Amino acid sequence: MDDITEELNERFASPPGTELPVDVLGELQSILRLHSITPEELFFKWVSYSLTMGSEETKLDLDTARAFKKDVQEGLERGARGKAHGRNVDRKVATGAVKRNNHTNDDILGMLDGLVPVTPKPGTSNGVKGSTVKRKAAYETPAASKVSKGAMASSPRGFDTPPGRGHTNGHGSQPIPFGDRTNAGQIMETLNPDLSVPEAPMAPSANPRIKVTARTDLDKFSYRPMAMHLSEASEVLDDRIDEFMAIFQAHHVLDDAAFGNPSSQSTSEVIAVGRIASDSMEGRLNAASLVLETSRRMGAGLRVPLKVGGLPGFGFFPGQIVALRGVNASGEYFSVKEVLSLPLLPVAVSRPAEIELHNERLREGLDEDESQARALNTFVCSGPYTTDGNLAFEALHALCARAVTTCADALILNGPFLDIEHPLLASGDFDLPTDDPTDPETATLRSLFNTCVASPLRDLAQAVPSITVILIPSVRDAISRHVSWPQDRLSRKDLGLPKQARLVSNPFTFALNEITIGASAHDVLYELRREEVVGGNPTEPNILARLASYLIDQRHFLPLFPPTSQENLPKTGLENGLRVGAGLDTSYLRLGEWLNVRPDVLVTPSAMAPFAKVVEGVVVINPGSLSKREGPGTYAQLTVHQADLTNDQKANEEYIGHEIFKRGRVDIVRI
Secondary structure: HHHHHHHHHHHHOOOOOOOOOOOHHHHHHHHHHHHOOHHHHHHHHHHHHHHHHHHOOOOOOHHHHHHHHHHHHHHHHHHHHHHHHHHHHHHHHHHOOOOOOOOOOHHHOOOOOOOOOOOOOOOOOOOOOOOOOOOOOOOOOOOOOOOOOOOHHHHHOOOOOOOOOOOOOOOOOOOOOHOOOOOOOEEEEEEOOOOOOOOOOOOOOOOOOOOEEOOOOHHHHOOOOOOOOOHHHHHHHHHHHHHHHHHHHHHOOOHHEEEEOOOOOOOEEEEOOOOOOOOOOOOOOOOHHHEEEEEEEHOOEEEEEEEEEOEEEEEEEOOEEEEEEEEEEOOOOEEEEEEOOOOOOOEEEEEHHHHHHHHOOOOOOOOOOOOOOOOEEEEEOOOOOOOEEEEEEEEHHHHHHHHHHOOOOEEEEOOOOOOOOOHHOOOOOOOOOOOOOOOOOOOHHHHHHHHHHHHHHHHHHHHOOOEEEEEOOOOOOOOOOOEEEEEEEOOOOOOOOOOOOOOOOOOOOEEEEOOEEEEOOOOHHHHHHHHHHHHHEOOOOOOHHHHHHHHHOOOOOOOOOOOOOOHHHOOOOOOOOOOOOOOOOHHHHHHHHHOOOEEEEOOOOOOOOOOEEOOOOOOEEEEOOOOOOOEOEEEEEEEEOOOOOHHHHHHHHEEEEEEEEHHEEEEEOOO
16 A cells, blocks of 8 residues: 555544545545645645535545545636636736726626626626626635525524525535435434433423533633733743653653753753744644754753654644654754653542532432432534524524433533624624514624524523533634633623523633533644644554644643644635634633643534544544534534442542543534
8 A cells, every 4th residue: 555545544534444445545546646736735625625515525435525526626727717817917907908897796898707706796697697607616605695684584583695695505506404404413423332322301400410610710811812922922932841841850750961952962862842843934844844942941942953754653743842852963953763751641530429429419309219310411512503604593593402302411612603704794794683672773793692692592591490501702703802812701791691601711621510621612623633744653543533632642722833824724604715713822821721630521623523532531522513604513412421439439538530431422413
């Protein structure tokens, strides 16, 4: 098997399989040959294509591979035509050619017919009269349009796209209405399928079955954003290297003399601790551009090139703190011989008495002869919560209905709720629903949140009073006054949320009973996948598990530094291609660090394929987005059975690990 085939299998094969079918592999190899692109570039095109098509087309089979091949071909042809048209326009402007009317989309003299994608006028079926208008590129969404009140029948909240200006899926066809979706409720993946899912009770519990305890100091997130000082940011980055050096030294029992400056020429072997970086601000990190950034105390803050060819395997990303054993004999580069392992944080533990107290809470309402309590039922999901074509929030309504049916104990909602990358919200060109009493002249985005997001949550809280709803914001939230990560909680004023809803920070670590959960709404997995460089035989060959292990190893919700640039993030539905990005405030980077233990459950929403895996004893969940740009998405259902303690454990009163990876089941479900 050649290197290209191995890389294609690694990037495209879906677990549990490790190899692609022969026919699918042949189609992918054909695309590589036809367009002279690398498997990595093809993978990014596939991710973009999957996001555009929605969750129903993400499975890579022969038919999907052929459709993907056709889409890649069409995209390259459109790009070539666009470049040719740009050169022609430049020539015409330079020679004083007739200018186009800036206030219309009319084609002057028909010269641009078929070359320029034009937004259709209302009332016409093909855009401009007398001309044949090409449809938009496969990865673009038509401009947001104002919603008419006469076209509100098909959506629960009356935010439908008006006729004649319909939202297409980029391939000339209308997206399937949410009510007509197929495979609703289908389980795509299950972790620990041998564990049972509890049956819904006859009626919800009278009292909450869970106790929520914050493990994060929320007050520290109330800092003033956009006020970062370079000196403070530099000290934070420098201190992190020195702190990790102390951790490496204690774990490997090393003397101070074992550490040295990797930039100093010497034939003696030393251990260098520093931050992985690139020798260029442009382009992606690769084995040839690796440099190690030292702290001011150990290396005067200098950067030294790394040679890692002698390692059997490696996986690095910008911002990663590492300890490298090697030598700098020439004074030009540091030759790495070994990458020292970083110890993991201890697991979360509780006393037997505390666990028994939580078990009693789960058994509340059961008969005396019933010893096994109903398992804890938690829904985990992430925004966006509505498609690009409307503001109906149908997926959120469906999720709340499912939570009522199953009498869910907790609902963990990750932002964005009102997505600033949504075409209608970005343009501001939409109407409030007919049943909204707010005056349109004084309406705000908080009014929209109250109507579209808080309303179904109020109905849920009324139907299941014992539920707990946790809302974690995103930097893409239009109602958030905090524009940077780490991000403060949303302000509760005028949102209309029920008392069962708790507004928390991003990221946030908390406990549901004894279960420690860490969650961040930022898509760090996609950025790590794009920025990492892997060579040889890495310790963890599975991509998704390897990306999650970076967070656990580095003890941070966002260990990547600097974050991925905005132009390299997934495409949005906006014509201007607006992407928000992380907006990282380096001065407060410590707010993203983990505390003294590993979480039992790590929630890390991502545009990558949804999954649930056990990595280093941590249940890692990517629920996917509840709503794709043009179709329904997925969510995760976490079922945790009570901890059964032995008599010896109860008598010893020693701390006990929670072992959620053994007694917890996770289902990735289509909404």
